[in-house]
Amino acid sequence: MQLTLEFGGGLELLCDSVKIHKVSVEPQNGAEMLTMKDLLTWVRTNLIKERPEMFMKGDTVRPGVLVLVNDCDWELSGQLNTTLEDKDVVVFISTLHGG
Amino acid sequence: MESKYGDASEIRREIEALKATRNDIDTRISALEAQLQEISLQNGNDAVSNGSFCPPISGLESGFGHDLTPEMIYRYSRHLLLPSFGVQGQSNLLKSSVLVVGAGGLGSPALLYLAACGVGRLGIVDNDVVELNNMHRQIIHTEEYIGRPKVKSAAAACRSINSTIKIVEHKEALRASNALEIMSQYDLVVDATDNAPSRYMISDCCVVLGKPLVSGAAVGLEGQLTVYNYNGGPCYRCLFPTPPPSTACQRCSDSGVLGVVPGVIGCLQALEAIKIASAVGEPLSGRMLLFDALSARIRIVKIRGRSLQCEVCSENASFSKEQFQEFDYEKFTQTPLSSSPLKLNLLQADSRISSKEYKERIVNGEAHVLVDVRPKHHFRIVCLPRSLNIPLPSLEARVHEISSALEKEGKTNSGSGAQLYVLCRRGNDSQRAVQYLHKIGFTSAKDIVGGLEGWARDVDPSLPMY
Numbered sequence A: 001m002q003l004t005l006e007f008g009g010g011l012e013l014l015c016d017s018v019k020i021h022k023v024s025v026e027p028q029n030g031a032e033m034l035t036m037k038d039l040l041t042w043v044r045t046n047l048i049k050e051r052p053e054m055f056m057k058g059d060t061v062r063p064g065v066l067v068l069v070n071d072c073d074w075e076l077s078g079q080l081n082t083t084l085e086d087k088d089v090v091v092f093i094s095t096l097h098g099g
Numbered sequence B: 001m002e003s004k005y006g007d008a009s010e011i012r013r014e015i016e017a018l019k020a021t022r023n024d025i026d027t028r029i030s031a032l033e034a035q036l037q038e039i040s041l042q043n044g045n046d047a048v049s050n051g052s053f054c055p056p057i058s059g060l061e062s063g064f065g066h067d068l069t070p071e072m073i074y075r076y077s078r079h080l081l082l083p084s085f086g087v088q089g090q091s092n093l094l095k096s097s098v099l100v101v102g103a104g105g106l107g108s109p110a111l112l113y114l115a116a117c118g119v120g121r122l123g124i125v126d127n128d129v130v131e132l133n134n135m136h137r138q139i140i141h142t143e144e145y146i147g148r149p150k151v152k153s154a155a156a157a158c159r160s161i162n163s164t165i166k167i168v169e170h171k172e173a174l175r176a177s178n179a180l181e182i183m184s185q186y187d188l189v190v191d192a193t194d195n196a197p198s199r200y201m202i203s204d205c206c207v208v209l210g211k212p213l214v215s216g217a218a219v220g221l222e223g224q225l226t227v228y229n230y231n232g233g234p235c236y237r238c239l240f241p242t243p244p245p246s247t248a249c250q251r252c253s254d255s256g257v258l259g260v261v262p263g264v265i266g267c268l269q270a271l272e273a274i275k276i277a278s279a280v281g282e283p284l285s286g287r288m289l290l291f292d293a294l295s296a297r298i299r300i301v302k303i304r305g306r307s308l309q310c311e312v313c314s315e316n317a318s319f320s321k322e323q324f325q326e327f328d329y330e331k332f333t334q335t336p337l338s339s340s341p342l343k344l345n346l347l348q349a350d351s352r353i354s355s356k357e358y359k360e361r362i363v364n365g366e367a368h369v370l371v372d373v374r375p376k377h378h379f380r381i382v383c384l385p386r387s388l389n390i391p392l393p394s395l396e397a398r399v400h401e402i403s404s405a406l407e408k409e410g411k412t413n414s415g416s417g418a419q420l421y422v423l424c425r426r427g428n429d430s431q432r433a434v435q436y437l438h439k440i441g442f443t444s445a446k447d448i449v450g451g452l453e454g455w456a457r458d459v460d461p462s463l464p465m466y
Helices: A011-015 A036-046 B002-042 B070-075 B086-095 B107-117 B150-161 B179-183 B196-209 B260-278 B321-326 B329-333 B355-363 B376-381 B396-412 B429-439 B451-458
Strands: A002-008 A020-024 A065-069 A089-094 B097-101 B121-125 B166-170 B188-191 B213-219 B222-228 B287-292 B297-302 B368-372 B387-389 B419-423 B446-448
Touching: A002 A011, A011 A089, A036 A089, B086 B260, B097 B107, B107 B121, B107 B150, B107 B188, B107 B260, B121 B150, B150 B166, B179 B196, B179 B321, B188 B196, B188 B260, B196 B213, B196 B321, B196 B329, B213 B260, B222 B260, B260 B287, B355 B451, B368 B396, B387 B396, B419 B429, B419 B451, B429 B446, B446 B451
Parallel strands: A002 A089, B097 B121, B097 B188, B121 B166, B188 B213, B368 B387, B368 B419, B419 B446
Antiparallel strands: A002 A020, A065 A089, B213 B222, B222 B287, B287 B297
């Protein structure tokens, strides 16, 4: 399925400074649905070019990273269990502290 | 020539003397203003019950059914003409009090608008002084205030825009020990700070005191904005229960920032504060605004509500004032509250040399290679002669360049091999680089203490600093 992945707040630096990635990702291991858990693994393997610890901690994103599925906090859709559909937009954004 | 130099030093002395006099005058003005406010407060604002400052009111007797004076009506007429804002919105604003923490890139426009719009009492907390490298974004300050406290500069600018509101100067750093006392004097708080521990501390204090918090942040070409602890909405900790690693916290002084970006976010913070203070409109609570300046994109996303597990604001949490005051925010976030840069000490003394020692070795013609591990775009701003730029992240892949440079330098200087020195901006990354170089066999590599900044301070003050 086609997904748009966006990185912001400095996370784009981990993937060659490219903010928007149009990608094609299929459900893993013959499963019917693609979950956010699968997508994180896919992103870590295929998009993150350096310092993966700045993106993930354990099997989820590191503290300070907001994940938005179609402009909605993934806490509201089941976090790692959120299932994705064709043409979904997933945003990973690091919280900023500067001013 | 000599007399010319003599004139210059005389002029400098006179400038210093005048500056000292100006500081004295400022102090006296502040004291007198405080005295005046005391008197006007005693003389008839007893009717104000919630502790908010209320400007002198005479309109009530004028029979218009509201408390705006003719001067207020004229000054704020364009607000009053807005059907959705009107007399009630302005009247609410005039009775409100707002605290802005930080008079920097975000605080500058926020304060200017909050003063102009007629917030009754406007507090400013900041402990920094105005520097030349602030001027491109901290537009509340003017060149004549360089070297003087930001609070003084910002307060003077606010007063010159609107002399009819009360401006309160808090010339101190906000800490867990004074935050309750300062923040409790205001209806709502604007977080315009620049570091993670301050953000947790301000949010926690707002929860403990039950105050809404308008939170903005900006680094590089991006900004973020939301309202916390408003009407049952989430607090900062609901979103970020665990602090990020300190290496993930970019600072404007390291990563850079396009001046207008915090300007945009600071203006939006003023807007949210005005909406809350005037009770007009729908504050950005439970939502977050993400601003990407480079692609001209603003996205407003829905964020989680108050977390049931939140250690500070959930119903089950019992985070008291006492706990707040004892909480160690610097330890919690592994980041200092002050904006002073990190000073690592990773190496033994014999693996480091001072910039003065390094200068001596150049003068003595010692065969050596100087590796500058700063990012390429830093190197382009300023660098030392004959230095080799290998940014820290690419050090591992480019070690062979160091080997061949050492070999070449050793041969041409027909001596016992060349020395290897490592330089960066402040002397932290150079230590990390030397640690790595030691590990892979360059056991005599040394870092230059204090980096380019140390060199500029101790050896060559004419080197441009950034």
